[in-house]
Amino acid sequence: MFEVLERGSIKVDLLRFKYKDSLTNIFNSLNFKIEKGEFVGLMGRTGSGKTTSMMLLNGLIPHFIEGEFEGNVYSNSMNTLRYRIQTMSRFVGLVLQDPETQIFGITVERDVAFGPSNLTFGKEKIKEVVQKSLKAVGLEGYEKRITSELSGGEKQRLAIAGVLAMEPEILILDEPTSELDPAGREEIYKLLSNLKKKGEVTILVSSHDTEEMLTYADRIIVLDNGKMIWEGKPTKLFQDVEETKRMGIRPLEIAEIANSFYKNSLLKADSEFINKNEFLQFVKNNLTSFKSSHNGSKKNNLTNYSPVVIETKDLSFNYQQKDSALKEMNIKIHKGEFVALIGKNGAGKTTFSKQLNGLLRPTSGSVLINGNDISRFTTAQLSKEVGYVFQNPDHQIFSATVFDEVEFGLKRLNLSDEERLTRINNALEFVGLEKFKNRHPFTLGKGERQKLAFATVLAMEPNILIIDEPTTGQDWDGTNKMMEMLNKLHMQGHTILMITHNMQLAAEYADRIIVFSNGKVVLEGPPEKVFYETEVLKSAFVTAPDCINLSKELRSYGYIKYPVSINEFKKDLLEEFIWKGNVN
Amino acid sequence: MLIEYFPSESYIHKLDVRTKTLGFLSITTISFLFLSPVINFFITLCTILILLTIGTPLAGIKKILKPLFPIFILMLLITGFTYPANKFTSGTNQNILFSLGDVPFTLGGFLYGITLVLRIFIMVITSTIITYTTPIEDILQMLKKTKIPHQFAFIIATGIRFIPTMQKKSEMIQEAQQARGAEIGTGGLIKRISSYISVLIPLIVDSLRMSDNLAIAMLNRGFGAMKTTTDLNEIKMKTKDYLICFTEVIFIAVAFWIRSENIGGL
Incomplete structure (x- = not known):
């Protein structure tokens, strides 16, 4: 029988899809339907095919990303095989990860107008949709702002506005909240639920946010290995804790x-x-x-007897021409402590951490590591004592093999060949990459590249480790594995500073929490104290775990x-x- | 790098992009016409005056000029030593200030070097005035009026849009490499250059990845859906623009006439 598809609906009937250079199929019989006006959450492990399946829906696959494609995909009742991607874009709005590469305009207003002007909307119409979309994402008054100066959360909302301005019937968002703090995350979901309430758009969102998916989604689709393995109401999914864990999804507390x-x-x-x-x-x-x-x-309280390894004295810092980013910080961190730095985006957590290995230098005040003022040392010299693991592993990988990559920092240390080899092997073994020693780093998955970046820092054998957002963009399994590694290092006596937006992790693993707000420490202490200070947390825009x-x-x-x-x-x-x- | 556009209501901001471009052309033409540093110094002063009255951040200009200083000094030395006295018509300019061995350092050569330096100064300042006061979209529209395909104009615009992004990326990569023991930009010349390889490779890899994502995002935003695109703000010449353009043309003509009377040489 011939099925009539409604506008705003999605129907995927895919027999198989294989990338041009790949040996195996990415998808084997992927079938699902989304009705007009639904809010559907797409969940599953990293690499389960969430992003790829989103690219099916506006024809990026197979028109832009080519391969062997068998089957049919209907978005907004249009068969994606029959239309150009640009034509589909009028009806199916797709917002991918990394807002940075989705912003084209120099000013906010111009950027939002980019889509509609490509579709040759009239001038008056463009002005109207620009206003409307900026209002929808809460960026009114930002029209003339320079896009490169926006914060991460603002860029994310701008990327959504840019797609909304094309007045799509279907809105698809790939992990729109992975880089945001809890407050920013909440804002994005509220925005989506408002759009849904108006009944104008069908929404499909991929995410690892268990709580938000329960609150906002009408239905959840779970993918694994390019197949749909579960589908139904979010309450039903999260009630079954064992099942969610098995599917690689963080269970609801x-x-x-x-x-x-x-x-x-x-x-x-x-x-x-x-x-x-x-x-x-x-x-x-x-x-x-x-x-x-x-x-x-029951947590160790090291503040009393363990020696101080990090101390900042009246540390202040300001970026050029801006008001101070850090204001008179006096922080002491003891040997062997596991400290979590929390606070909303832009509160000063990263700015503070970069002072500790000299990537940024104080405007006034001083930083002491093991009792020595570090102003005389370069960052490279400090790297032997203070290791800093960045969020994006791709910002440091440049060697042809995993082994060479880890060796890079060691070359300057004048170690014996034997010692160097041992260190490389130990670091690789610790993160579980020893079997990939001779592989090219870029043939590894993102999670493994992150481990590699971690290994390069560990090989320097620093006693103090600073880790910036170690679990951002990781699925539940990845998060757990990363935390296991940190915990192991902690048990070995390393001092650990972890910057995080994940309050559950901070509460569970840290001995001490330091809450940042506007370049100041507003609260510090063991988690059982800090997380019960409701009022202060609220003023710092931090939400305690459930x-x-x-x-x-x-x-x-x-x-x-x-x-x-x-x-x-x-x-x-x-x-x-x-x-x-x-x-x- | 050039200073980015900053929205404001100054008198230069209000001018049409074509008036400004013609202004830029006439000022540079005049400065190239005259060899005398006196006239070029006067032009420099005028451009600085404009720069100050529209409120350009001077820190940015300092950043552009600072790396050029060694080149400026080199230019003065080279012109001073390489221009022999008989090159100059005026007697004073034939004077030799000092000699290094057998090679004389002429006053004329030195003054000519100053002119060259001032010309660079003038170009930096005038182009800064334009980029600071003109939205890139206006420049693109001007290009479009010259029948350059809009895809080409788009490439330029996107390139400019990504300058700050790439700067930030390269800073982040440098930090990541330093944090694991790389000494970047220190030591001898060869060591210094080779240290940048660890920054360059991730930057290139990252740009390739970004350009792929960018292509996808362009399609998502309907780029190329139609043969043309809607222009949001049509650039428009006002009476004031016509008057200023006319004055600019007159200035060039007068400058040519003065120069033909052999004034302003060395």
């Missing part, structure tokens, strides 16, 4: 609690809770009594502990609360 209740037969399958309100309702209905126990901090917000809600029942990770909280819930149906 509340679902983990529900799951452990279920396992301890405190919860029936039909009365599961999936959000905060349902959870509190459950507590209200099922809690019978409470065994109070005293609170004890389990902390939940445990605060349980104060009225007599719960006085300060759990920082979901596992601690789960344990407390099961051991210290007495529930209906509890045999003890």
